[in-house]
Amino acid sequence: MAENTSTRLKAIMAQRGLKQADILRLAQPYCEKYKIKMGKSDLSQFVSGKVEPGQWKLTILGLALDVSEAWLMGLDVPMERETTPASLDGDGRIGEFVGLFCQLTAEQQALIIAQIKGILSAQ
DSSP states (O other): OOHHHHHHHHHHHHHHHOHHHHHHHHHHHHHHTTTOOOOHHOOOOOHHTTSOOHHHHHHHHHHHHOOHHHHHHHHHSSBBBBBBOOOGGGGSSSHHHHHHTTTTOOOHHHHHHHHHHHHHOOO
């Protein structure tokens, strides 16, 4: 059977004696810092394999569990986390922006993108 996020989450839960509530507790500081919402339902769907986490939730899980996101996705790479993603280094503004941006509707996102392009073209 091919490895995926579900099988990897189950493996790390068994290996470390973690429950889903433990993972949520570990993830909470990162969720708060980067304004990413992840609840019981999200994690349950990831563990069951019904849903694959998006990039930011995968990053939050990787940080919380101190494992490589690529490993967590099921790729044949080492489990160990080598570095913190560059986009999460620094003062957290990028993470905060992405978290807020993801909460907008598609129409609102398009307006923000147009605004950013306008600012950049005026430089």
